[in-house]
Amino acid sequence: MTVLDTAIDLLRGRRIAVVTGAGISTDSGIPDYRGAGAPPRNPMLFETFLASADARRRYWAGSHLGWQRFAGVQPNEGHRALARLERAGLTTGIATQNVDDLHERAGSTNVTHVHGQLHTVSCLDCGTTFDRHRIADEIERLNSWIRMPERVRLQPDGDVEIDASQRFEVPACPVCGGILKPDVVFFGELVPVDVFAAARDIVAAGEVVLVAGSSLVVNSGTRLLEVARREDVPIVIVNRGPTKWDGRAAARVEGGTSESLSAIADALGAPA
Template identity: 55%
Template sequence: MKSQVVVHEVNDSALEPILEAIRRGPLSVLTGAGVSTDSGIPDYRGEGSPPRHPMNVQQFLTDERYRKRYWAGSHRGWKTFTSTQPNAGHRALARLEEIGAVNGVITQNVDGLHIHAGSKRVVDVHGSMSRVRCLDCGQYFSRAAIEEQLVELNPHLDDPGFVTMSPDGDAEVNDIEGFQIPSCTVCGGMLKPDVVYFGELVPVTRFASAQAIVAESSGLLILGSSLAVNTGIRLLEQARREGKPIFIVNRGATKGDSRAMVRIHAGTSEFLEALLAQVEGAPVAV
């Protein structure tokens, strides 16, 4: 690897190695929560964030009280997601794909904002909040349809005090015994959002799609991720083994910093707009 470039602002010295890689071919992109903060979605792992105790998959599967807490709290989160719009960084990334500078986006986010911004080749390795799956019969449902059932079963769900949200996004249901969980309308089975919980593995075929994006690229650009989750580290290691340059843009430290050719401590929207301006002023390999 060439000597590492580390900067605390988006400047020409940081952009040039990235532009050099793009001249050889499109970059693969891995995004984390930091890409969506400019859309108003909190980054719960960022510097200064409160400690979190997220639900793991075994709690969800084996304890009805956890499932009640999840569905009540996620109702509030879903309402936020449906009113959230892509930010300038999402739009710049979609444009970079359109002009051939990016070959696809691998996202750890479940908010669907890359798709809404116009990105075409997107692998949501941790799933999507917009889908719900029955664990018994395998039927998929739109989250919007399940939300209708949830509100019908619990007409007081939006009443003040029925659900108390804590600063870390957790929820307490104040009438947990009376709360009703939605079920599969096909077989009556247990529903689970199509997202990867802690303690749960990324589906093999989905991860293979992410690996293909990295393999077909000239380098890996990591945006807004601390790389605290194993999924990101595995893709970074794939790029390293294949001899591809690794570029990281994040406001806080990441677990991959020592392996990056370029490390930019800055916001992702600011970086992507600057990168797009440079790319659009120069020819791109396609």
């Protein structure tokens, strides 16, 4: 019996809580944070974003260009396999650490984005939320010269590293003129309490937890798995490369999420 067979046996007949990370989106062309070949990163810290107009200028220039490319990325077989499991009534939901909307675009409906999403922008002063397209149109109006550099690598959070010019003009809140920020959780920023509670409920409702494409290094992921561990709920991990919870998993599948999750969906009888 293979490890994948063991994982399938653990999942069969149980309500499955799903936790996903950046690794599930690599087959869609979005690199992960820590896997082999992951690009070096210098992520924006929340306190730096708040304190420095120059930092906000650098961030928004790269974020705007990255979002343009991010918006064209398509779901892969891993995303579609999880949507199949949901349609078959086998999952309690998906708690994802990703800021893309690929789960929803693949057909999943019960998805909690622990680290937020790129498709909305909020004002840190008045709290108004805007569709990202509206803010992108304003960026293009203010910075008609800006173009995507050649041979730039997309980052997992939809950013790109560029040498942003002082010419870049950051849009202000259309309502109050305050500071705008994409609705993603920056490094050094806390996950909103209600969002984490929704993710915790997904895990708590599961009789088994399926982790797909996460190294489980980030604190939010480990906190979710602690919910399962305290209740002696088995954990199945599918990932390329080691994870922080390998020693605690009931089954650990080394491999890509597209092929592994498709095989799991097939074995559990989830129709295509």
